[in-house]
Amino acid sequence: MFTTTKLFLQVTACGALFALNTYAVGADPVRYGFGEPASAHDLQDFVSSLPDGRDLPSGSGTISRGKQVYDEKCASCHGQKMEGGVGDRLLGGRGTLVNDDPKKAPVKTVESYWPYATTLFDYIKRAMPFYTPGSLTNDEVYSVTGYILSEANILKGDEPITAESLARVAMPNRDGFILDHRPDHFKPADKHPRLR
Amino acid sequence: MSILDPNSDAKNKLKIASLVEAEEAFLAKARTNANSVYFSQHHIEPVKPVKGEPARSVDPLQRPQNRRHFLASVAVLASSSVAGRAIAQTTPSLEGKAPPGAVWRSVPEDATKIPGTAIGEDGGYGTRSQFETEVRWRFGTKTPLSSWSMTPLEHGVGIITPSGLHFERDHGGIATIDPATHKVFVHGMVKQPKKFSMLDVKRFPSISRILFIECSGNGLTEWSKPTLKTVQGTHGLVSTSEWTGVPLSTILNEVGVKSGAKWLLVEGGDAAVMTRSIPIDKAMKDCFLAYGQNGEAIRPEQGYPLRLIAPGYEGNTHIKWVRRIELSDKPFMTREETSKYTDLLPSGKAVQFSLIMDAKSVITRPSGEMTLSGPGFYEITGLAWSGRGRIKRVDVSTDGGRTWKPADLQGPILPICQTRFRFPWVWDGKEAILQSRCVDETGYVQPTLGQLIEVRGLNGPIGSIYHLNAIQSWKVDTEGRVSNVHYY
Numbered sequence: 001m002f003t004t005t006k007l008f009l010q011v012t013a014c015g016a017l018f019a020l021n022t023y024a025v026g027a028d029p030v031r032y033g034f035g036e037p038a039s040a041h042d043l044q045d046f047v048s049s050l051p052d053g054r055d056l057p058s059g060s061g062t063i064s065r066g067k068q069v070y071d072e073k074c075a076s077c078h079g080q081k082m083e084g085g086v087g088d089r090l091l092g093g094r095g096t097l098v099n100d101d102p103k104k105a106p107v108k109t110v111e112s113y114w115p116y117a118t119t120l121f122d123y124i125k126r127a128m129p130f131y132t133p134g135s136l137t138n139d140e141v142y143s144v145t146g147y148i149l150s151e152a153n154i155l156k157g158d159e160p161i162t163a164e165s166l167a168r169v170a171m172p173n174r175d176g177f178i179l180d181h182r183p184d185h186f187k188p189a190d191k192h193p194r195l196r
Numbered sequence: 197m198s199i200l201d202p203n204s205d206a207k208n209k210l211k212i213a214s215l216v217e218a219e220e221a222f223l224a225k226a227r228t229n230a231n232s233v234y235f236s237q238h239h240i241e242p243v244k245p246v247k248g249e250p251a252r253s254v255d256p257l258q259r260p261q262n263r264r265h266f267l268a269s270v271a272v273l274a275s276s277s278v279a280g281r282a283i284a285q286t287t288p289s290l291e292g293k294a295p296p297g298a299v300w301r302s303v304p305e306d307a308t309k310i311p312g313t314a315i316g317e318d319g320g321y322g323t324r325s326q327f328e329t330e331v332r333w334r335f336g337t338k339t340p341l342s343s344w345s346m347t348p349l350e351h352g353v354g355i356i357t358p359s360g361l362h363f364e365r366d367h368g369g370i371a372t373i374d375p376a377t378h379k380v381f382v383h384g385m386v387k388q389p390k391k392f393s394m395l396d397v398k399r400f401p402s403i404s405r406i407l408f409i410e411c412s413g414n415g416l417t418e419w420s421k422p423t424l425k426t427v428q429g430t431h432g433l434v435s436t437s438e439w440t441g442v443p444l445s446t447i448l449n450e451v452g453v454k455s456g457a458k459w460l461l462v463e464g465g466d467a468a469v470m471t472r473s474i475p476i477d478k479a480m481k482d483c484f485l486a487y488g489q490n491g492e493a494i495r496p497e498q499g500y501p502l503r504l505i506a507p508g509y510e511g512n513t514h515i516k517w518v519r520r521i522e523l524s525d526k527p528f529m530t531r532e533e534t535s536k537y538t539d540l541l542p543s544g545k546a547v548q549f550s551l552i553m554d555a556k557s558v559i560t561r562p563s564g565e566m567t568l569s570g571p572g573f574y575e576i577t578g579l580a581w582s583g584r585g586r587i588k589r590v591d592v593s594t595d596g597g598r599t600w601k602p603a604d605l606q607g608p609i610l611p612i613c614q615t616r617f618r619f620p621w622v623w624d625g626k627e628a629i630l631q632s633r634c635v636d637e638t639g640y641v642q643p644t645l646g647q648l649i650e651v652r653g654l655n656g657p658i659g660s661i662y663h664l665n666a667i668q669s670w671k672v673d674t675e676g677r678v679s680n681v682h683y684y
């Protein structure tokens with residue numbers, strides 16, 4: 001714990017640093033010492049995932065177990081055939097994303113649109129089932145993730161579904177995203193406006 | 197649970213239909229309410245003149261001057277059989293039922309002849325007047341747990357949105373969190389992972405900033421045709437508050453960022469455990485964890501006890517109920533930043549991490565569904581904002597964009613904040629198309645819808661869904677009725 005004087009001196013000394021840098025990663029300009037160290041135990045229940053599989057929890061699942069979990073916990077909102085209901089449609093839509101028809105909407109699903117399989121695990125783990133979020137075990141989430149990908153014809157075979165296998169999955173729309181190119185540059189419109 | 201995702205044509209129509217329905221339900225009530233800007237005389241059955249004075253029309257745009265008079269006639273009529281049902285609907289308070297956020301108190305005939313309410317009778321926390329009825333209305337999703345509600349911009353004055361009217365977007369309901377036990381964990385690529393209590397968070401030096409937050413889905417119904425009728429429907433997913441909290445740079449310095457860390461995952465403690473990845477440069481530059489909103493604790497629906505503020509970024513990045521921050525070398529590619537808040541172009545490619553909200557403006561009065569009482573003077577007023585900085589100018593057109601004149605800007609003009617503009621106008625009784633166009637300090641000019649569609653395409657009825665910042669057109673017909681049109 002700092003004494004008031006120590007803290008004051010440290011803050012004053014580091015104020016000069018702040019003046020030079022808008023920010024300085026790792027430069028330790030000011031340390032107040034508030035808060036406590038977080039232990040591995042504190043952090044063990046948090047889940048987040050990177051596309052390369054880092055941070056995914058241990059565990060494994062099977063497609064057949066996934067079907068059971070889906071039928072029991074997911075089908076009521078997402079439909080028996082993953083066609084959607086209260087919840088999102090999960091399947092289909094490949095080939096609909098290239099679309100210039102204002103009357104016809106592209107069909108964005110896990111199968112047609114989601115770029116990473118790890119995201120599917122992550123989202124189900126944190127937010128599904130909608131009315132009992134966080135209630136599935138890691139093995140159940142791996143299983144149901146595998147089942148959805150299998151129904152989408154993305155995963156085949158009986159390989160156990162794990163962090164490593166999800167990181168290896170090549171999603172159909174993996175390369176469907178581009179970075180933000182804005183700002184666009186618009187000039188005041190000079191055409192003759194009319195009611196549309 | 198997605199609302200915004202266009203999964204099929206049928207579902208799209210359904211979604212838009214239920215938005216239209218929600219707005220219509222609101223309008224039906226508002227049209228019969230003398231305190232609403234949408235009040236329509238037609239809903240009042242025969243109104244008897246009061247003591248030899250002719251029944252006066254209530255001009256929705258000049259209501260303050262007329263209301264006292266109108267209410268007087270209502271008071272007389274309330275006791276007569278003529279008034280009947282229509283009157284009861286006109287002022288809900290006459291039934292002893294106060295609108296949300298208000299308390300019903302009996303209205304004396306003359307408030308100078310009887311003492312008012314005792315001080316402290318409100319328990320020490322005030323309420324709004326029982327005569328003020330504006331509310332957020334919610335999109336009629338199948339579950340109210342994942343939905344959004346819109347700010348009634350047409351009622352707003354100044355630039356601050358009352359906390360209780362700030363728009364909402366919740367993905368798993370509004371979390372109830374006890375600040376006494378709440379902790380924020382910061383870990384990942386840091387030298388010392390730490391946990392902070394709310395007391396810890398509040399000990400750090402604080403900052404306050406007045407900032408707008410806008411949902412990137414604001415206006416999604418308006419891509420292919422004018423759909424919603426009111427400015428609350430077309431633009432109500434934007435609000436402005438003063439936010440107070442601790443800079444993220446302070447917190448990150450506290451844990452020590454490891455070199456190579458480029459992104460932060462910010463995670464909410466709600467049932468959706470909502471997450472977004474934020475670039476670390478942005479986090480260090482101006483993001484903060486807010487616990488204050490408009491001078492008091494942040495509202496539950498805004499993320500009590502702690503919300504991320506990412507100035508100028510799309511609303512969903514302002515993670516509410518923050519419980520965890522994880523640093524990494526790469527973005528986490530969460531569901532919200534891959535399958536949801538990405539802008540699909542006709543090419544089949546989707547723009548990802550389109551985080552900044554471009555400059556936008558809208559006339560809030562007069563706006564859709566209001567009626568001008570007749571030719572004469574009207575003040576055109578509205579709001580302009582940009583996620584890239586200050587608003588530099590706003591021009592107003594009353595002829596559909598053929599000619600433009602500069603509007604007056606009300607100070608203070610703050611960066612990444614709504615700016616109020618005003619423009620005096622004498623309506624000649626002829627058809628008019630009202631538009632506003634803003635320019636921000638980077639020189640960005642707000643586009644027409646046509647210009648925006650040229651760049652973004654129109655792949656489906658709601659196009660690329662997000663980031664519609666086009667010029668809004670309101671048509672005034674010869675009867676003074678104002679409606680939402682596409683004019684470009």
